[in-house]
Amino acid sequence: MGRSDDFESVIPLGTMLIVKNPVFKKPLAKSTAFGLIVENPADIEFLSQKRMDALFPGVQWKSDLPNESRALVNSVFWEFHPDQDDLEIATKLKNVGNKAFFENRPTDAARFYNVALEYLSEEEITPAAVSILLDTLSNKAAAKLGCFNSVLICTGKILGIKGDHVKGIYRHAKALIGLGRYAEGGEFLDEKLNQFPSLGEECKDIVSLRSIIPELMKPPGKEIIRALLNPRPSETRLPQPQPPLPVGMADRIAEFRGPIQLGKSKVCDGEGIFASEDLEVGTHLLICTPFAGLYVEAGKTKEFTFNTSPPEYLIGSIANKIWLDPQLGHEFYSLWAGPDLKSLTMDNEEDAKKMGRVDIGRIKNISKYNFTGTLYNENDDEDFISGGVWIPSSKINHSCIDANAAYRPHDSSLIMMVTTFKKVKKGEEIITSYLDAFHPFSARNFMESHGFICKCRLCELDRSENPDVIVRIVKLLKSLAYDHATNLYPFDLQILTRDLITIAELERLRAATPDLNACMMSRGVLTVAAIVLMDEKRYTECFAMMQKIYAVLVNIPPNFMHHDLAATVLVCCMKMDKEKAVLEKWAEEVRKYCRLYAGTLKHVRVGHHPTVPEDLRKFGIEFFTDDD
Numbered sequence: 001m002g003r004s005d006d007f008e009s010v011i012p013l014g015t016m017l018i019v020k021n022p023v024f025k026k027p028l029a030k031s032t033a034f035g036l037i038v039e040n041p042a043d044i045e046f047l048s049q050k051r052m053d054a055l056f057p058g059v060q061w062k063s064d065l066p067n068e069s070r071a072l073v074n075s076v077f078w079e080f081h082p083d084q085d086d087l088e089i090a091t092k093l094k095n096v097g098n099k100a101f102f103e104n105r106p107t108d109a110a111r112f113y114n115v116a117l118e119y120l121s122e123e124e125i126t127p128a129a130v131s132i133l134l135d136t137l138s139n140k141a142a143a144k145l146g147c148f149n150s151v152l153i154c155t156g157k158i159l160g161i162k163g164d165h166v167k168g169i170y171r172h173a174k175a176l177i178g179l180g181r182y183a184e185g186g187e188f189l190d191e192k193l194n195q196f197p198s199l200g201e202e203c204k205d206i207v208s209l210r211s212i213i214p215e216l217m218k219p220p221g222k223e224i225i226r227a228l229l230n231p232r233p234s235e236t237r238l239p240q241p242q243p244p245l246p247v248g249m250a251d252r253i254a255e256f257r258g259p260i261q262l263g264k265s266k267v268c269d270g271e272g273i274f275a276s277e278d279l280e281v282g283t284h285l286l287i288c289t290p291f292a293g294l295y296v297e298a299g300k301t302k303e304f305t306f307n308t309s310p311p312e313y314l315i316g317s318i319a320n321k322i323w324l325d326p327q328l329g330h331e332f333y334s335l336w337a338g339p340d341l342k343s344l345t346m347d348n349e350e351d352a353k354k355m356g357r358v359d360i361g362r363i364k365n366i367s368k369y370n371f372t373g374t375l376y377n378e379n380d381d382e383d384f385i386s387g388g389v390w391i392p393s394s395k396i397n398h399s400c401i402d403a404n405a406a407y408r409p410h411d412s413s414l415i416m417m418v419t420t421f422k423k424v425k426k427g428e429e430i431i432t433s434y435l436d437a438f439h440p441f442s443a444r445n446f447m448e449s450h451g452f453i454c455k456c457r458l459c460e461l462d463r464s465e466n467p468d469v470i471v472r473i474v475k476l477l478k479s480l481a482y483d484h485a486t487n488l489y490p491f492d493l494q495i496l497t498r499d500l501i502t503i504a505e506l507e508r509l510r511a512a513t514p515d516l517n518a519c520m521m522s523r524g525v526l527t528v529a530a531i532v533l534m535d536e537k538r539y540t541e542c543f544a545m546m547q548k549i550y551a552v553l554v555n556i557p558p559n560f561m562h563h564d565l566a567a568t569v570l571v572c573c574m575k576m577d578k579e580k581a582v583l584e585k586w587a588e589e590v591r592k593y594c595r596l597y598a599g600t601l602k603h604v605r606v607g608h609h610p611t612v613p614e615d616l617r618k619f620g621i622e623f624f625t626d627d628d
């Protein structure tokens with residue numbers, strides 16, 4: 001719980017703990033101090049002195065602190081005096097709970113509120129205690145971030161005592177909305193607003209919550225899609241996160257499911273997601289919030305990882321969430337838990353029981369095999385951390401080269417969007433790429449990262465390739481002049497000629513399967529094709545090489561390069577005076593990747609060819625269309 005130098009961040013002296021499976025160890029390998037650790041939050045039960053007295057009357061606990069020790073620790077710990085009454089104690093615990101909540105420790109907050117509630121009997125409650133009980137329940141409801149079923153229990157109690165409790169009404173409606181029960185949330189608010197007409201005046205938040213419900217019931221609009229896709233700033237020395245969503249927008253984004261359904265996967269033994277109708281390019285399939293996620297700003301990652309690591313943090317959040325709201329376990333444990341654990345299903349009675357409990361081993365596996373996000377580098381405080389586990393998108397399987405949909409988690413809001421980047425036929429499986437295809441075969445080790453052997457066309461070809469050819473490809477790629485450390489190309493005609501011969505050999509080595517020639521996407525080849533040949537005005541050669549790059553590129557989920565490479569082909573076509581139909585075709589490719597990657601055609605201004613719209617006008621083509 002909390003920081004050890006802040007006495008109110010730990011539970012007060014005299015609180016009893018029932019601890020199952022405690023272990024005396026260091027919390028992290030790098031920690032200097034040992035502590036009594038439990039991995040599973042469900043293995044600790046906190047009992048107030050009051051509840052202990054009620055459960056075990058007359059029992060004298062030998063472990064009471066000796067006076068000399070008490071004098072030593074008095075400045076650090078806190079406890080209740082014997083002359084304090086229940087209401088005072090409950091109030092103090094509630095306030096400490098609030099403090100924990102504001103310090104972003106919602107689970108600690110929930111524990112303090114639980115102990116506070118032990119001092120507030122709901123049966124024989126005095127009028128003075130009503131307000132503190134309502135406050136505590138209401139704050140506990142707010143602390144249960146994302147644990148909406150438990151929130152409804154708290155708010156149900158509040159509204160049973162006081163039907164017009166403003167925060168209770170607001171949090172009840174928020175929980176119904178969080179559970180996707182939008183219509184019910186709307187009806188509930190209408191009923192309350194009718195019953196208590198002054199409510200709208202007292203709480204503008206209730207009125208604005210009511211007003212966004214119709215929007216939540218529709219597919220997301222363009223403004224939301226653009227904000228979610230808003231790219232990371234380019235041209236910065238350090239990786240920068242995407243711009244944050246406009247204030248208040250996250251509340252207006254609903255969980256969204258496009259025309260998809262679950263089914264038995266065609267690429268693995270488990271489940272997958274399938275198109276339930278023919279899908280166009282750019283169809284949004286999913287918008288969802290993470291079950292557990294983490295965003296840490298650049299510059300704060302060292303401080304964050306002092307006490308924990310990102311995987312440990314996620315495992316802890318998931319465990320706490322299921323502990324606070326066991327019903328959430330039903331959804332979470334339906335995810336793939338790796339080759340060594342049998343998948344659980346609610347259809348099986350034994351499984352169903354297990355799905356309401358905190359099972360740390362299973363949580364660890366599920367977090368590992370279903371994690372999406374930036375990889376965290378322990379030594380780099382200047383990079384941000386963004387990642388998590390999203391339940392709906394976790395059902396999507398992988399192919400290095402034949403993907404048809406892209407994952408796009410927004411860096412700081414952690415809202416995930418999945419969108420098709422190819423046409424998909426009804427009944428076809430939705431496939432994404434967990435890792436880009438242009439990583440060499442040796443780096444695409446899915447056994448290590450995800451517990452499976454990828455059998456996509458590219459992996460099968462790489463696997464069956466003569467080892468000498470693989471060694472040759474690696475050697476050829478290394479010999480290209482592009483310098484990865486400086487991002488520079490040491491231009492000289494002789495060097496370029498040598499590189500062109502090397503690239504021609506790379507092409508020949510995969511001549512039978514040009515769309516599987518992923519080394520055409522390496523930085524060395526891309527720099528020669530898209531920058532050096534273009535600068536040299538050798539458009540015919542540039543166009544020919546870009547065609548080969550494009551054959552690979554179209555099968556890879558769109559990233560920051562796609563629109564710029566399409567624009568390179570388009571510029572070559574203009575320079576070569578190709579017919580208008582060809583220019584139209586490539587202009588449409590540029591538009592497609594601008595929309596897919598950034599959600600707006602204006603993205604054409606970012607990259608090496610910002611004047612494409614003006615250049616196209618000379619050929620009678622308008623780049624910007626009415627729908628942007």
Ligand SMILES: C[S@@+](CC[C@H](N)C(=O)[O-])C[C@H]1O[C@@H](n2cnc3c(N)ncnc32)[C@H](O)[C@@H]1O
Nearest residue numbers: 267268270271336369394395396397398450452
């Ligand atoms: C994020 S889950 C995908 C959904 C999963 N198939 C399920 O049943 O819930 C990732 C797991 O799916 C399986 N998987 C995904 N793509 C695969 C592929 N191309 N070949 C074999 N297994 C794959 C692996 O077991 C992997 O660890």
